[in-house]
Amino acid sequence: MAQKKFMLVNRKAPYGSIYALESLEVVLITAAFEQDVSVVFLDDGVYQLKKGMQTKGIATKNFSPTYRALEDYDVDKLYVDADSLAARGLTTEDLVTEVKVVDSATLATLMTEQDVVLSF
Amino acid sequence: MLHILNKSPLQTGTLDTVVRLAKSGALLLIEDAVYAATKGNGAESKLREAMARLKVYALMPDLQARGMADRLIEGVGAIDYDGFVDLVVEHPNNQSWL
Numbered sequence: 001m002a003q004k005k006f007m008l009v010n011r012k013a014p015y016g017s018i019y020a021l022e023s024l025e026v027v028l029i030t031a032a033f034e035q036d037v038s039v040v041f042l043d044d045g046v047y048q049l050k051k052g053m054q055t056k057g058i059a060t061k062n063f064s065p066t067y068r069a070l071e072d073y074d075v076d077k078l079y080v081d082a083d084s085l086a087a088r089g090l091t092t093e094d095l096v097t098e099v100k101v102v103d104s105a106t107l108a109t110l111m112t113e114q115d116v117v118l119s120f
Numbered sequence: 121m122l123h124i125l126n127k128s129p130l131q132t133g134t135l136d137t138v139v140r141l142a143k144s145g146a147l148l149l150i151e152d153a154v155y156a157a158t159k160g161n162g163a164e165s166k167l168r169e170a171m172a173r174l175k176v177y178a179l180m181p182d183l184q185a186r187g188m189a190d191r192l193i194e195g196v197g198a199i200d201y202d203g204f205v206d207l208v209v210e211h212p213n214n215q216s217w218l
Contacts, residue, residue, distance in 0.1 A: 013128050015185050016152030044128050047155065050187040057181025057200075064187075087130065089160010089191070 004115040006030050007038045010045035012120065014064070015055070020048045021063055023120035031073040038077040038110065039070075041099070045120075046084045049095040068097045081107055122207055122214035123174070126151040129163030134217050139170045148199075148207055149178045158183075158191040171195055179204060 008027055014020040023039075030037045041049060048064070055062040070078070078099040085091065085101065092101060102110070111117060123142045126149075129135040135156055138147065147170055149157050156163045157178040170176055177197040183189040192198055199207070208214060 012131070013152045013155065013186070015182075016126070016128065044131050044152070044155070047186060052187035052190075054184040054187070054189070056184075058185045060185065062185070087162040088155070089158070 001033060003034065003036055005036045005038070005113060007040060007111060007114040007117045009040045009042060009111075009117060009119045010048055011043040013044040013047040014053075015058065015060055019120040020045070023118075024063060024066055026118060026120075027070065027075060028073060031070075031075050034074075037075050038079060038114070039075065040079045040081070040107065040110075041084070042081045042107070043084050044088075046080055046088060046090060046095075049080070049097065049099065050090070051094055051096050064096050070097070079107065079110065121145040122211035123147045124214060124216045125149055125153040125156075126216070126218065128152040129156040129161065129166065135163055135166055135170075138217055139166055142170070142174055144173060145211060146175045146177060146207060148204065149176070149182075149196075150204075151179075151182055154178045154182045154186065154188065157193050157196045158188045159193055160191070164193065167193065167196075177203070177207065 010023050012019040053062045053064050080099045080101050082101050127134045156167050177199050180198045
């Protein structure tokens, strides 16, 4: 199968809507088809990676540990927008997994290099 | 009046409108709105403006789910579901800002 460059752009906080979980499903599907996957966390999407989620009180599955397992699926291009982190008082210390923190110019360039961009 | 908000302050402009129109009573932040009550969030000054006039509460189970329970801004009341019910009972009316 031909390999394409896929980028998933996550811009929403987890739990308030289904987007974050759906995006994660698509990441896993894309990886299963051995595609070149980049995952971007932008705006409220950076909250998806916050450490310390305890979801028992809202009777919802905490899916944040899955981000740590993405490396096992050869998904290791996780990009976090630096401005979005700063606007929420977060640093990489607050995140569940290793990511590449990128500035606007870098992210803009990465986007233009993709074959397919999926927005969540 | 009890105002109930469920959207992230950095995703929609609803918090701005609530702060503009809610003159007294209480503001309860639930779901993604709890981010507004966390330290370092871009909406912190807007929330402090609200706190000058309104009693502000955040729903603890939603803070915990998002890993933000330890970042609650001082002066914001942390409540559970029973506290949510109490607020609804205490106020003569309420508005859910969707």
